Amino acid sequence: MAPSMTAYPGGAVVIGDRYQIEFDRPLPELDDGPSKAFAATELRDAKRGVYALLPDPSLPLRLDAISSVRRLDNNNSMRLLAWDVVDWPADRRRRPAIVLERPHGPRLFPAADARIEPFREEALLRRVLQPLCLVLADFAFISLPHRNIRAENLYLDGTDPARAPIMLGECVSAPAGYLQPVIYETIECGMAHPAGREEGSAANDLYALGITLAVLFAGRNPLAGMSDEEVIEQKLAKGSYATLVSALRLPSAMIELFRGLLNDEESERWSLEQLQMWLGGRRTSPKQQVRPSKAARPLEVAGQTHTTARSVAEALSRNWAQGLELARSGELDQWLRRGLSDDGRTEAVNSAKSAGAEGDVVDDAKLARICIALDPVSLVRVRNFRATIDGASRLLAVGFADETVREDFATILRHNLAGFCTRLNSRLRPDIIRIAAAFERIGPFVLRDDIGFGLERAMYALNPNAPCRSPLFDDDYVADLTLLVPALERLAKTKGAAFDSLVDRHIAAFAAARLKTNIVPELRELRDAKDHFGYALPAAHILAIIQAQTACGAAPALCGVVASMLEPALARYHNRNTRDDIRARMQEIAKSGRLDALIDTVDDKNALASDEREFARAAADHASIVQQIERLEYERANRAVISRGISSQVASLFSGVAATVAVLVTILVKLI
Amino acid sequence: MADATERREAAKRRRVGSIFIWLLAAGVLFAFYESIVLLLVGMLPTGLAVLFDRSPQKDQVRSIGYLNFAGCLPWMVDFWMSGGGFARVFDIIGDPLVLGVMYSAAVAGWGLCFVVRPFVTTYLIVASELKESQLTKRQGELVDRWGEAVRRGADEKAGSQAEGARPPAR
Numbered sequence A: 001m002a003p004s005m006t007a008y009p010g011g012a013v014v015i016g017d018r019y020q021i022e023f024d025r026p027l028p029e030l031d032d033g034p035s036k037a038f039a040a041t042e043l044r045d046a047k048r049g050v051y052a053l054l055p056d057p058s059l060p061l062r063l064d065a066i067s068s069v070r071r072l073d074n075n076n077s078m079r080l081l082a083w084d085v086v087d088w089p090a091d092r093r094r095r096p097a098i099v100l101e102r103p104h105g106p107r108l109f110p111a112a113d114a115r116i117e118p119f120r121e122e123a124l125l126r127r128v129l130q131p132l133c134l135v136l137a138d139f140a141f142i143s144l145p146h147r148n149i150r151a152e153n154l155y156l157d158g159t160d161p162a163r164a165p166i167m168l169g170e171c172v173s174a175p176a177g178y179l180q181p182v183i184y185e186t187i188e189c190g191m192a193h194p195a196g197r198e199e200g201s202a203a204n205d206l207y208a209l210g211i212t213l214a215v216l217f218a219g220r221n222p223l224a225g226m227s228d229e230e231v232i233e234q235k236l237a238k239g240s241y242a243t244l245v246s247a248l249r250l251p252s253a254m255i256e257l258f259r260g261l262l263n264d265e266e267s268e269r270w271s272l273e274q275l276q277m278w279l280g281g282r283r284t285s286p287k288q289q290v291r292p293s294k295a296a297r298p299l300e301v302a303g304q305t306h307t308t309a310r311s312v313a314e315a316l317s318r319n320w321a322q323g324l325e326l327a328r329s330g331e332l333d334q335w336l337r338r339g340l341s342d343d344g345r346t347e348a349v350n351s352a353k354s355a356g357a358e359g360d361v362v363d364d365a366k367l368a369r370i371c372i373a374l375d376p377v378s379l380v381r382v383r384n385f386r387a388t389i390d391g392a393s394r395l396l397a398v399g400f401a402d403e404t405v406r407e408d409f410a411t412i413l414r415h416n417l418a419g420f421c422t423r424l425n426s427r428l429r430p431d432i433i434r435i436a437a438a439f440e441r442i443g444p445f446v447l448r449d450d451i452g453f454g455l456e457r458a459m460y461a462l463n464p465n466a467p468c469r470s471p472l473f474d475d476d477y478v479a480d481l482t483l484l485v486p487a488l489e490r491l492a493k494t495k496g497a498a499f500d501s502l503v504d505r506h507i508a509a510f511a512a513a514r515l516k517t518n519i520v521p522e523l524r525e526l527r528d529a530k531d532h533f534g535y536a537l538p539a540a541h542i543l544a545i546i547q548a549q550t551a552c553g554a555a556p557a558l559c560g561v562v563a564s565m566l567e568p569a570l571a572r573y574h575n576r577n578t579r580d581d582i583r584a585r586m587q588e589i590a591k592s593g594r595l596d597a598l599i600d601t602v603d604d605k606n607a608l609a610s611d612e613r614e615f616a617r618a619a620a621d622h623a624s625i626v627q628q629i630e631r632l633e634y635e636r637a638n639r640a641v642i643s644r645g646i647s648s649q650v651a652s653l654f655s656g657v658a659a660t661v662a663v664l665v666t667i668l669v670k671l672i
Numbered sequence B: 001m002a003d004a005t006e007r008r009e010a011a012k013r014r015r016v017g018s019i020f021i022w023l024l025a026a027g028v029l030f031a032f033y034e035s036i037v038l039l040l041v042g043m044l045p046t047g048l049a050v051l052f053d054r055s056p057q058k059d060q061v062r063s064i065g066y067l068n069f070a071g072c073l074p075w076m077v078d079f080w081m082s083g084g085g086f087a088r089v090f091d092i093i094g095d096p097l098v099l100g101v102m103y104s105a106a107v108a109g110w111g112l113c114f115v116v117r118p119f120v121t122t123y124l125i126v127a128s129e130l131k132e133s134q135l136t137k138r139q140g141e142l143v144d145r146w147g148e149a150v151r152r153g154a155d156e157k158a159g160s161q162a163e164g165a166r167p168p169a170r
Helices: A063-071 A121-141 A187-191 A202-218 A228-238 A240-245 A252-261 A272-279 A309-318 A320-329 A331-340 A343-354 A364-374 A392-398 A403-414 A417-424 A430-447 A454-462 A481-495 A505-514 A520-528 A532-550 A556-565 A567-572 A576-592 A595-602 A605-637 A639-671 B002-031 B033-042 B044-052 B059-081 B086-094 B096-146 B149-165
Strands: A013-015 A019-026 A036-042 A049-054 A080-088 A093-101 A154-156 A166-168 A299-301 A304-306 A379-382 A385-388
Touching (some): A013 A080, A013 A093, A019 A049, A019 A080, A019 A093, A121 A202, A121 A272, A187 A309, A187 A379, A202 A240, A240 A252, A252 A272, A299 A309, A299 A331, A309 A320, A309 A364, A331 A343, A343 A364, A364 A379, A364 A403, A364 A417, A379 A417, A385 A392, A392 A403, A403 A417, A481 A556, A532 A556, A556 A567, A556 A576, A556 A595, A576 A605, A576 B096, A605 A639, A605 B096, A639 B059, A639 B096, B002 B033, B033 B044, B033 B059, B033 B086, B033 B096, B044 B059, B044 B096, B059 B096, B096 B149
Antiparallel strands (some): A013 A019, A036 A049, A049 A093, A080 A093, A299 A304, A379 A385
């Protein structure tokens, strides 16, 4: 979806001539994590309650979800009305802004550590579960997980806290699951970095719904005060259901609901249909979760004992240096053989050790494989890089400035850890297997350090929501390709011709990943460029392709900058008249703002060839003139000799004529 | 082998031709020996010119010879019309006036070479300057239009042509 332009009547920020954001009226009660809320007005209907949410520009929006979510119209879900990238006066930069329907009441659960009046069973089902089921059905219809379901993201849509309907908050201002506390995330997503959590499926939403219901039923967070690691440890040790619900006095009817929703095995977790059937009154016996096999003797990692393969994998990844030591010393193998006695895990760890070209050396890649073998969920852990296969590219996008993040991601791609994971666990979702295959395909791009390739290319190719991270756009938010040329146009207006380079590594990779056209020839020219001009022409070519493909409108200021950068290109024309003519045409075309026309004028192959031909002819002419002048000089120096020779010729000619006349006269006189 | 045979045939043909010409000349000398004596004496300046003119074209010889012959022709005609004979030949060449006319015609031919030279030199100077100014103007136009690079291009071309660029020897 291409956003509309913004305007500023009276200094206010306006989106699409319809929503006015009041940047001097923050609404902290509606903030959503790093996304800040501000008062807004719908210009056509001032009575309608709307507000604007300004996401953190360092995080990628769920851009691919926005157009689908906008189509949803459910009273129990906050409506997304518009979005745009706007000039934000307070920060003197451009930021994405989302306009949302404003709930008529406060948050249902004000903060993660808040305490509220516990919901009774009937109220919980009627006011929370039933409406949220309808919302999840709507999201299932658009094949999109919400991934932001938690008690703190529920709002009262009225003033009466006991009767007001519940409204679920927005879900697009941050990457999927990024804002969720670990308690609301499945075990594998909880183990990942918030930015590295998977986009997920309805199963993730149903799990988060189960936790939300448990929190509301308890009136508090049952795990409040625990660190994220402790929450994961508890869930790994006892399972999510036992961790969250065991301390609550649940009515027997609800046990089945919580067991179904909080099942840690995704394939065993209730689907939306099962939940709807349960709401419809169909009761079944509660499903018991299969507990993982425990070792006869524990393995001690960093002072803590672990008895399951999964918790050992987590402990090794959290204590990387000791994990390497345990793997190298053989203590881990010993525990697997004598302690765990799980042939499947032991075999998987052995295959992890034999895979790769490292031989017997236990390095980071090998330990990462061992962690996968011990816990073959869609989770990849390398040193501090902890992400699901689906979320790894998002974590790279968020942490790209951090060199260790880049190195760790490169390790994942170089050693195809995602592929190893999918080989070990054939029960992973098809979309995860597709993403792992994409990782394998993108690997060669990362190995090339050329402009347009490298990790930048991997980030943009694997992550369609990642905005362009070019330093040129430090004060802008280029969410997709349609915004790139307009962003450069704004820069051109403010900076004038003070550009070092129009296409840097990020812009080149962003364009290569997003364009439908193959720009490898232009990237090759950029790589081989030896001077400023050599760089400017292919860079301008790439921008022209983007402008043509995205139909993003005229860019006269950018064209002016490009024209000045391409000025040295005119030196390729020998004919000064042609050069002046093209310079005049360039200035004319620059005003029209069409980059392709500008480049066609400068880089006209036919004109260049014709100029080259004519120049060769002119050089030949000049050479001939030089020869003629040399000849004249030679004649001047030897004029006496030459003159004598020619004089003799002329004299003999005159003599011959005179003699002929005399002979004829003689013959006439003597003989007639 | 065939070439050697052809060469031998050609040499033989040349020898036969040469013998034929000498025989013809001997015949003419025998038939018109009186006229030839008259002509030899009358065109003595031309003979001298042949000796002194070293140029390959022999333009001076031709210049003198044409007029010298024109000067001899009236007495040759008189000789033929008077019936011939050596006595008549000696009468003609014994007359200083006749010899003066014949030799004056030769001197006129020789003088023509000197008279023409200043005109020719002046013409050459004017033509050369005119051509040089035209060439310089054209050269300037080329540099104006194509820049100094056209000189370098020309130099490269001139360099590549090397010896071929030198003016022909006269």
